[in-house]
Amino acid sequence: MKHALLLILLLLGFTATAQVLRKRTVKLMGSRFDITLVAGDSLSAEHNIDTVIAEITRIENLISDWKTDSQIAQVNKNAGIGPIRVNPEVFALTERAIHFSKITNGAFDISFAAMDRIWKFDGSMMEMPSPQAVKKSVEKVGYQHIVLDREHSTIFLTRKGMKIGFGALGEGYATDRCRDMMLAKGIKAGIVNGSGDMSTWGKQPDGRDWAIGITNPLHKDTVFAVVPLRQSAVVTSGSYEKFVVFNGKRYAHIINPSTGYPATGVSSVTVFGPSAETANGFSTSLMVLGKEAGLKLLKKFPQYSYILITDEGHVFSSRRLDLKKHSL
Numbered sequence: 001m002k003h004a005l006l007l008i009l010l011l012l013g014f015t016a017t018a019q020v021l022r023k024r025t026v027k028l029m030g031s032r033f034d035i036t037l038v039a040g041d042s043l044s045a046e047h048n049i050d051t052v053i054a055e056i057t058r059i060e061n062l063i064s065d066w067k068t069d070s071q072i073a074q075v076n077k078n079a080g081i082g083p084i085r086v087n088p089e090v091f092a093l094t095e096r097a098i099h100f101s102k103i104t105n106g107a108f109d110i111s112f113a114a115m116d117r118i119w120k121f122d123g124s125m126m127e128m129p130s131p132q133a134v135k136k137s138v139e140k141v142g143y144q145h146i147v148l149d150r151e152h153s154t155i156f157l158t159r160k161g162m163k164i165g166f167g168a169l170g171e172g173y174a175t176d177r178c179r180d181m182m183l184a185k186g187i188k189a190g191i192v193n194g195s196g197d198m199s200t201w202g203k204q205p206d207g208r209d210w211a212i213g214i215t216n217p218l219h220k221d222t223v224f225a226v227v228p229l230r231q232s233a234v235v236t237s238g239s240y241e242k243f244v245v246f247n248g249k250r251y252a253h254i255i256n257p258s259t260g261y262p263a264t265g266v267s268s269v270t271v272f273g274p275s276a277e278t279a280n281g282f283s284t285s286l287m288v289l290g291k292e293a294g295l296k297l298l299k300k301f302p303q304y305s306y307i308l309i310t311d312e313g314h315v316f317s318s319r320r321l322d323l324k325k326h327s328l
Contacts, residue, residue, distance in 0.1 A: 019189075019205040024049050028056045029064070029171055031195035037182065038189035038205055048187055052178045056194075059174045062090055065113055065165040072164060076113070080160030083149060091153045093166065093173060094146075100169075100281040101143035104297065106258035107288040108281050111157070113165030114140035119262060121242040121253045128246050134260040141257050168197060168284070172235060172276035175199035179232065196236050199276045200229045217267045218313040225327045227307075233276035237283035238268035250311050254287045263287045267311050269294070272321070273304035282306075291316065 022045035023036045035052050039045035064070045071086045078084050086094075097110040116137035118129045129137075140161045147156040157164065166173070171194035178192045179199040189202025191210060200210050209228035216224055217238055242253035243262075251262035269286040271279040282304060286294030291308060295316070298306055305318035317323040 020045055021205055022046055022049060024053075026053055028053065029060045029174065029194065031171060033195070034191070034193040035178075036191040036193075037187055038202065039187055048182060048185065051185070052182065052192060055178050055181060056174045059170065059177065062087060063093065063166050063170050065163065072166070075155045075157060076163040079157035079162040083147070083152070083154035083156035085152060085154050088153055091148070091150070091155065093170075094155055094164070095148060095150075096277070097164075097166065097169060097281075098143050098146060098148070100278075100285075104281075104285040104289065106143065107256065107285040109141060109143050109257035110164045110166065110169070111141050111143050111146065111162055112167075112255070112257040113163035114161060115255065115257060115260070118260075119244070119251070119253070119255065121244060125244055138257060138260040168195075168280050169277060171195065172197040172199075172233070172278075172280035175276045176233065194276075197233075197276045197280050198229075198235065199233050201232055214270065214307055216309055216313055216315065218309075224315075225307075225323055227272075227321065227323070227326050229272075232274050233279050234270060234272045235276055235279040235283045236268060236270040237280075237287045252287065254284065256288045263290075265290045265311055266294070266308060267313070268309045270307040271298075271304055272306070273301075279304065 019038050019040060020042050021036065021038050022042060023034065025032060025034050033056060035049050037045045037048055039048065061067060061070060063072050065072045065076060067073060071090050075084045101109045118133055118137045140159060145158045145162060147158055175192040175194050175197050176199050179201050182190055183201060191198060191200045203209055209230060211226050211228045212234060213223035214225045214227060215222060237254065244251050249264060251264060254263045256263060266287050269283045271283045273279045282298060286308065289297065291310060298304055305321045307317045307323065309315050
């Protein structure tokens with residue numbers, strides 16, 4: 001789960017230019033979407049924002065696991081029964097998600113949707129669940145039990161009670177799709193922000209880069225760096241709002257799908273790169289894997305950069321970001 005509060009989008013200096021900037025906020029895919037487009041005139045900008053909203057709605061109807069008539073809902077309904085034929089777009093997204101599950105050794109798992117929600121982060125939880133309860137909570141989770149048939153474009157969950165869900169990964173996919181669609185339509189600059197999954201392109205009307213302010217979750221009222229968005233996507237995962245503490249140890253609301261235990265040690269991860277879909281997978285995975293294993297994984301993908309903040313408030317970042325240069 002990502003937290004947009006860690007990212008303060010800075011829209012600076014968009015006056016006295018030939019282009020106009022228009023922004024609209026809507027609720028889609030169960031989340032807040034902020035859509036910002038730069039166009040030659042207001043009518044064109046507003047029309048294309050409508051197009052973006054229609055595209056996100058289309059994707060939601062295709063992959064939502066809670067809409068009973070969606071293809072993913074049908075896949076889940078037929079778990080342990082038989083394969084379901086899906087749209088090539090859904091199949092490809094599932095294929096990429098399973099690949100991500102493999103490269104993270106299950107730190108990311110699209111079958112997390114079947115996890116029992118035994119951890120409570122609303123203040124009502126007074127003691128840790130038993131090891132037996134934790135083990136049972138993830139017994140229906142396991143990407144290894146998803147069978148894909150590319151020839152017939154089918155998905156089969158082999159175990160009864162299994163479920164798949166795209167969650168925030170689907171939001172990242174939607175923002176990427178909308179960015180590419182707008183570029184194809186000649187909209188040369190904009191931001192599609194799905195509750196913290198941001199796909200950006202182009203520059204502000206005055207020629208400056210889009211930029212975000214980075215806050216330390218232990219000092220949320222203070223921006224310690226302003227980072228220009230020269231790459232096309234940025235995603236943050238964080239546990240600074242929802243967590244529990246037992247025996248002096250902080251347990252985040254992001255659960256390790258392979259163990260059933262909450263992530264520990266990392267308070268937030270921001271990932272920059274060419275794809276919001278992929279950046280989302282990395283940000284979630286790094287929360288689960290922890291600093292050492294997570295950064296070892298990310299180093300294999302040099303197109304992606306990071307800012308990682310530990311539970312103690314220590315900040316680590318990619319050299320290529322040159323965070324000192326952008327610090328306030």
